[in-house]
Amino acid sequence: MKVLIVSDTHRRDENLLRVIQENKPFDMLIHLGDSEGSEKKIESWLDEGCELHMVLGNNDFFSDLEREEEIKLGSYRILLTHGHYYNVSLGVERLEAEAMERNIQIAMFGHTHRPFYEVHNGIIILNPGSMSYPRQEGRRPSYMIMELDEQGEAHFTLNFLDKE
Known part of the structure; x- marks a missing residue:
C-alpha cells in the first residue's frame, strides 16, 4: 500500500497537483489541514x-472537515490532526501524550510547515512539511510517502520538490 501525505497547501495547489501526477498510482492521500477550500478540487485529481x-x-474557516481523524492501516492505528490544538509549534509532547492515551502507533500533523519525523516511546510522530509555504532551511516544498511492505511494516520517505 502506498500513501501520499501532505499538508498546508493553503489554496496554492499547483505543487500538490504536480506531486499527485508524479507519484501515481497510490492508494490513499492524507491531507493534514489548511487546504483552505480546495477539498473538492483535490478529490477530483485522485484516481x-x-x-x-x-x-x-x-x-480552514468555512470547512466541514473533522478536527481530527483516527484511521487504521494494516496493524497501525493512526491519528491525523493539523496539530494546532496540541501546540505542536512548541513541541510534540502533547501530541505524543494524546497518542499514548489513545493507543496510537503513528501520529501525523501539519501546521509548522517544517518536515518532522521522530519516534517517541515507540510512537512514530511525523509532519510532511508544507507544499506551499515551507519554513525549514532551504524552504523547499515537501511531502512524505508511506509504504506498507508485504509484512505490513510502514516505511516513510521524505521528498522535496525541485524548482521547475
Whole structure:
C-alpha cells in the first residue's frame, strides 16, 4: 500500500497537483489541514478508488472537515490532526501524550510547515512539511510517502520538490 501525505497547501495547489501526477498510482492521500477550500478540487485529481482523508487546519474557516481523524492501516492505528490544538509549534509532547492515551502507533500533523519525523516511546510522530509555504532551511516544498511492505511494516520517505 502506498500513501501520499501532505499538508498546508493553503489554496496554492499547483505543487500538490504536480506531486499527485508524479507519484501515481497510490492508494490513499492524507491531507493534514489548511487546504483552505480546495477539498473538492483535490478529490477530483485522485484516481478512482484512491481513499482521501483530510482534517481541519487552523485556516480552514468555512470547512466541514473533522478536527481530527483516527484511521487504521494494516496493524497501525493512526491519528491525523493539523496539530494546532496540541501546540505542536512548541513541541510534540502533547501530541505524543494524546497518542499514548489513545493507543496510537503513528501520529501525523501539519501546521509548522517544517518536515518532522521522530519516534517517541515507540510512537512514530511525523509532519510532511508544507507544499506551499515551507519554513525549514532551504524552504523547499515537501511531502512524505508511506509504504506498507508485504509484512505490513510502514516505511516513510521524505521528498522535496525541485524548482521547475
